[in-house]
């Protein structure tokens with residue numbers, strides 16, 4: 001069966017060359033006589049795999065040595081608890097930007113461990129935009145400011161990063177890590193589930209400034225203490241070996257493609273194909289405010305549920321799948337992460353134009 005264009009928000013498409021390489025090495029990895037799924041994580045052959053994955057990620061994201069890279073499990077959702085448990089003292093406080101459903105969940109979870117201030121929110125506007133944050137918005141004594149760089153469900157992103165005046169900036173980067181260039185030095189901590197832009201589900205990447213390690217609350221479980229994992233090179237217990245291996249292949253693919261800056265350029269061109277159609281349309285309406293549009297998740301609506309269903313049906317028949325929007329927005333969501341080829345986006349843009357010609 002031929003591969004189709006899969007616009008899923010996550011787990012999402014992986015680059016075909018990565019899948020082919022994983023397939024070639026599946027049964028007998030580099031003459032080891034076993035697959036990566038079957039080998040001891042303490043074996044020299046696996047140690048090389050995890051070390052190379054980290055080194056390649058450091059290379060493509062330009063991660064300074066003062067930041068630790070951790071390969072964890074539990075998804076981005078576990079980070080909603082790990083961040084406050086590690087970065088906020090008992091009885092302390094932290095600031096959160098409420099810019100989407102995951103952002104709201106992160107704040108809600110953190111409130112179990114301290115005082116949480118919502119310092120910006122677009123909830124009243126159903127998260128169609130992202131309010132700016134300046135140093136004067138930061139609460140005195142806050143341990144960190146938490147943002148979601150890309151709001152996967154609503155299709156919004158920060159046009160510019162908040163200035164927090166020295167308070168560590170913590171980012172849930174699950175849906176746009178490696179999709180555009182970010183200066184890691186601007187963040188105290190970055191976390192991301194792998195299954196959108198990095199690899200298979202089961203891996204969570206954390207990038208943390210080393211001086212933020214070692215301050216976990218006394219109640220913090222050992223497995224949720226970043227220091228546990230930093231001190232043991234993400235090998236305190238069995239890591240998600242296979243997911244790390246495939247993510248490593250994705251990092252190498254990005255490097256071969258010219259790095260994150262080259263990928264970002266391509267992503268902006270891909271997103272522009274869809275936003276150009278939306279801006280000229282009398283049928284489709286972009287869901288996100290123009291200044292906060294995501295280049296990873298493009299959200300838009302049609303005038304009726306009937307037209308939405310008809311569009312989804314035609315898209316599926318044309319080999320464009322998983323375009324149904326999240327129920328909080330309705331309509332259509334096209335997730336066009338790094339691995340979505342430009343041909344897939346061109347096919348979607350062309351379908352939108354054909355559909356409009358018939359229905360407008």
Ligand SMILES: *Cc1c(COP(=O)(O)O)cnc(C)c1O
Nearest residue numbers: 075076077102152172174175193
């Ligand atoms: C998908 C997503 C999450 C949830 O990730 P899990 O790995 O399923 O826990 C959290 N935040 C953002 C921004 C996401 O896109």
